[in-house]
Amino acid sequence: xxxxxxxxxxxxxxxxxxxEVFWLKGYVGASLTDLTxxxxxxxxxxxxxxxxxxxxxxxATKLYIESAVKVHLKVLxxxxxxxxxxxxxxxxxxxxxxxxxxxxxxxxxxxCQSETLGGDIPEAAAxxxxxxxxxxxxxxxxxxxxxxEAITLKLNQNADGNVLSLYxxxxxxxxxxxxxxxxxxxxxxxxxxxxxxxxx
Amino acid sequence: xxxxxxxxxxxxxxxxxxxEVFWLKGYVGASLTDLTxxxxxxxxxxxxxxxxxxxxxxxATKLYIESAVKVHLKVLxxxxxxxxxxxxxxxxxxxxxxxxxxxxxxxxxxxCQSETLGGDIPEAAAxxxxxxxxxxxxxxxxxxxxxxEAITLKLNQNADGNVLSLYxxxxxxxxxxxxxxxxxxxxxxxxxxxxxxxxx
DNA sequence: CTTAAATTATACCGTTAGGTACAATATGTC
DNA sequence: GACATATTGTACCTAACGGTATAATTTAAG
Numbered sequence: 001x002x003x004x005x006x007x008x009x010x011x012x013x014x015x016x017x018x019x020e021v022f023w024l025k026g027y028v029g030a031s032l033t034d035l036t037x038x039x040x041x042x043x044x045x046x047x048x049x050x051x052x053x054x055x056x057x058x059x060a061t062k063l064y065i066e067s068a069v070k071v072h073l074k075v076l077x078x079x080x081x082x083x084x085x086x087x088x089x090x091x092x093x094x095x096x097x098x099x100x101x102x103x104x105x106x107x108x109x110x111x112c113q114s115e116t117l118g119g120d121i122p123e124a125a126a127x128x129x130x131x132x133x134x135x136x137x138x139x140x141x142x143x144x145x146x147x148x149e150a151i152t153l154k155l156n157q158n159a160d161g162n163v164l165s166l167y168x169x170x171x172x173x174x175x176x177x178x179x180x181x182x183x184x185x186x187x188x189x190x191x192x193x194x195x196x197x198x199x200x
Numbered sequence: 201x202x203x204x205x206x207x208x209x210x211x212x213x214x215x216x217x218x219x220e221v222f223w224l225k226g227y228v229g230a231s232l233t234d235l236t237x238x239x240x241x242x243x244x245x246x247x248x249x250x251x252x253x254x255x256x257x258x259x260a261t262k263l264y265i266e267s268a269v270k271v272h273l274k275v276l277x278x279x280x281x282x283x284x285x286x287x288x289x290x291x292x293x294x295x296x297x298x299x300x301x302x303x304x305x306x307x308x309x310x311x312c313q314s315e316t317l318g319g320d321i322p323e324a325a326a327x328x329x330x331x332x333x334x335x336x337x338x339x340x341x342x343x344x345x346x347x348x349e350a351i352t353l354k355l356n357q358n359a360d361g362n363v364l365s366l367y368x369x370x371x372x373x374x375x376x377x378x379x380x381x382x383x384x385x386x387x388x389x390x391x392x393x394x395x396x397x398x399x400x
Numbered sequence: 401c402t403t404a405a406a407t408t409a410t411a412c413c414g415t416t417a418g419g420t421a422c423a424a425t426a427t428g429t430c
Numbered sequence: 431g432a433c434a435t436a437t438t439g440t441a442c443c444t445a446a447c448g449g450t451a452t453a454a455t456t457t458a459a460g
Contacts, residue, residue, distance in 0.1 A: 004436025005426040025318035029228050032418060042439065043419075053418065105317065110375060114311050117304065117378055118225035130379070161388040164381070168389045172372030175310060178317055179330070181364070188361040189368045196396025204406025205456035232448060242409065243449075253448065 011049055014039040018050075019060040024104040026111050027057055028120045054122045061125070064108045065132050068097050073139055083149040084200045087166070091190045094170055098177035099186070106178030109133055110171055136170075137163055153198055162197045169193040211249055214239040218250075219260040219267075224304040226311050227257055228320045254322045261325070264308045265332050268297050273339055283349040284399045287366070291390045294370055298377035299386070306378030309333055310371055336370075337363055353398055362397045369393040 017039045021030045032053065036042055041049075050056040072093045076086050098106055109132055116126040144150045144159035155162050173186045194200055217239045221230045232253065236242055241249075250256040272293045276286050298306055309332055316326040344350045344359035355362050373386050394400055 003428055004434080005438070006428095007437065008426095025320065026228075026315070028226075029315065029318045029320050031416080033416080044421095044440095045438070047419070048437075106314070111314050114306070114314055114375060114378060115226070115229065117306070118229045120225065120229050133379075158388070161385070161392075164376070164385055165389045165392040168369060168372035168376055168386070170372070171375045172368035172370075175314060175371045175375070176364070176368055178314060179333075185361070185364055186368070188358070189365045192361075192365040192396035193392065194396070196392035196394070203458055204404075205408070206458095207407065208456095231446080233446080244410095244451095245408070247449070248407075 007045075007049075009039070009041050009045065014041060014046075014049070015056075015059055015063055018056055019063050019108070020104055022057060022060050022112065023064070023106075023108040026115050027125065028115055028118075054125050057125050058128055061108070061112070061128060061132060065135065068108065069132070069135060072097070073136070076139060076143055083143075083147055083153070084194065087143075087194060087199065088190060091166065091170060091193075092183075092187060095173050095177065095183055095186050095190070098174050099181075099183040105180070107171075107174035110174040111178075137167055140166060155197065155199070165193055165197050207245075207249075209239070209241050209245065214241055214246075214249070215256075215259055215263055218256055219263050219308070220304055222257060222260050222312065223264070223306075223308040226315050227325065228315055228318075254325050257325050258328055261308070261312070261328060261332060265335065268308065269332070269335060272297070273336070276339060276343055283343075283347055283353070284394065287343075287394060287399065288390060291366065291370060291393075292383075292387060295373050295377065295383055295386050295390065298374050299381075299383040305380070307371070307374035310374040311378075337367055340366060355397065355399070365393055365397050 018035055021034050021038045024030075025034060030053075032043060032046070035053075035056070036046055039046065046056065050059060072090055075089045075093060078086055078089070081089075097103070109129060112121070113129050113133065115121050116129060121129070140163045141159050144155045144162050146156075150156055169189060173181075173189060176186060176189075177183075191200075218235055221234050221238045224230075225234060232243060232246070235253075235256070236246055239246065246256065250259060272290055275289045275293060278286055278289070281289075297303070309329060312321070313329050313333065315321050316329060321329070340363045341359050344355045344362050346356075350356055369389060373381075373389060376386060376389075377383075391400075
C-alpha cells in the first residue's frame with residue numbers, strides 16, 4: 001500500500017493551539033484566520049484534520065474538559081484530608097488555572113456558554129457546552145450528599161444550594177481572572193464562600 | 201429656516217432596542233442587521249443618529265448603566281434599614297434584573313467585558329466597559345468603610361476583599377441567570393455570600 | 401408652490417467570514 | 431524510477447460584515 005505525504009504538524013499540538021484561541025476569543029470571535037495562524041497550518045489542513053469550525057470547537061472543548069476541568073476533581077477525594085481543605089484545594093486549583101498567565105485568563109466554558117444565548121453557536125456545540133458544566137456540579141453534589149464529614153456538617157441538607165454557591169463563585173472568579181484580578185485576592189473570596197455554606 | 205422630514209422613529213426607543221441586542225449577543229455578535237432589525241430602522245438612519253457601531257455601543261452601555269446598574273444603588277442607603285437587609289436587597293435587586301424574562305438574561309457588562317480580552321472590541325469601548333464595572337465597587341467600598349454598622353461588624357478591616365466577594369458573586373449570578381438558573385435558587389447563593397463575609 | 405433642509409430607501413463599496421477546488425509537493429510501495 | 435496516496439499551498443467561491451453614496455421622500459418656511 002502506498003501512503004502519501006506526511007503531516008507537517010502535530011495534531012495534538014494544533015488542537016491545543018485551537019483550544020487557546022477559543023479560550024481567548026470565544027466561538028464567534030475566533031475566526032479561521034485566528035485559528036490557522038495560531039495552529040500554524042492552513043485551512044485545507046484544518047478541514048481535513050478536524051472537519052469544520054464546529055467540529056474543531058467540540059474537539060477543543062473536549063480537550064479543555066480533560067485538561068482543565070477534570071484534572072482538578074481528584075483533590076476532592078484526597079485521603080486523610082479534611083473536607084474544608086479538600087474543597088479549598090479544589091477551588092484554588094481551578095482558580096490557579098483561571099489566573100495562569102501562560103494561558104488565556106478566565107474559563108473557556110464560561111466564555112463560550114455566555115455566547116450560546118445569542119444564537120450564534122451551532123446547537124450541537126451549545127448542548128455540549130451545557131453538559132460540560134454539569135461535570136463539576138455532579139461531583140460536588142456527590143461530595144455534599146455522601147461525604148461523612150459533609151453529612152456531619154449538614155451540608156447534605158441543601159446540597160444543591162451549596163453546590164450552586166460554589167459553582168457561582170467559581171464562575172465569578174473566572175470573570176474576575178479574565179479581567180486581571182490576582183489569585184491572592186480571589187483566595188479571600190473562596191474563604192468567604194466556604195465560610196458561608198458553613199465550613200471551617 | 202426650512203427644516204426637513206421628521207424622524208419616523210423614537211431615538212430613545214431605538215437605543216433601548218440596540219441595548220437589548222448587545223445585551224443578548226455582545227458587541228462582536230451583534231451585527232448591523234441584528235441591530236437595524238430590532239431597532240426598526242435602516243442603516244443610514246442608524247449611522248446618522250448614532251454615528252457608527254462603536255458609538256452606538258457606548259451609548260447603549262451608558263443607557264444600561266443608568267437603567268440597570270445605578271438604579272439598584274439607592275437601596276444601599278435606605279434609612280432605618282439594617283445593613284444586612286440593605287445589602288441583601290441590593291444584591292437581590294440586581295439579580296432580579298439578571299433574571300427578568302422581559303429582557304435578555306444575565307448582565308450586559310459581564311458579557312461584553314468577557315469579549316474585551318479577545319481584542320475584537322475597539323479600545324475606547326473596552327475602556328468604557330471597564331470603568332462601568334467600577335461604579336458598584338466604589339459604592340460598596342464606601343459602605344464597608346464608612347457605614348457605622350459595617351464598622352461595628354469590622355467589615356471595614358478588609359473592605360476591598362468583602363467588596364470583591366460580593367462583586368464576584370454578582371458576576372457569577374449573572375452567568376447563572378444567563379443559563380437559566382432561577383432567582384429563587386440564587387437567593388441562597390446571596391445568603392451564603394453575606395454570611396461568609398460575616399453578616400447576619 | 402417653490403425651495404431648502406432633513407430623513408428615508410436602495411443600492412453599492414471594500415473586506416472578511418467560513419468553506420472548497422485544484423494543482424503542486426512529498427511520501428511509501430512496487 | 432514510476433505510481434498511488436496523502437498533505438500542502440494557492441486561489442477562489444458565496445455570503446455576510448461594517449459602512450456609505452445617492453436619489454427619492456417628507457417636512458417647514460418663505
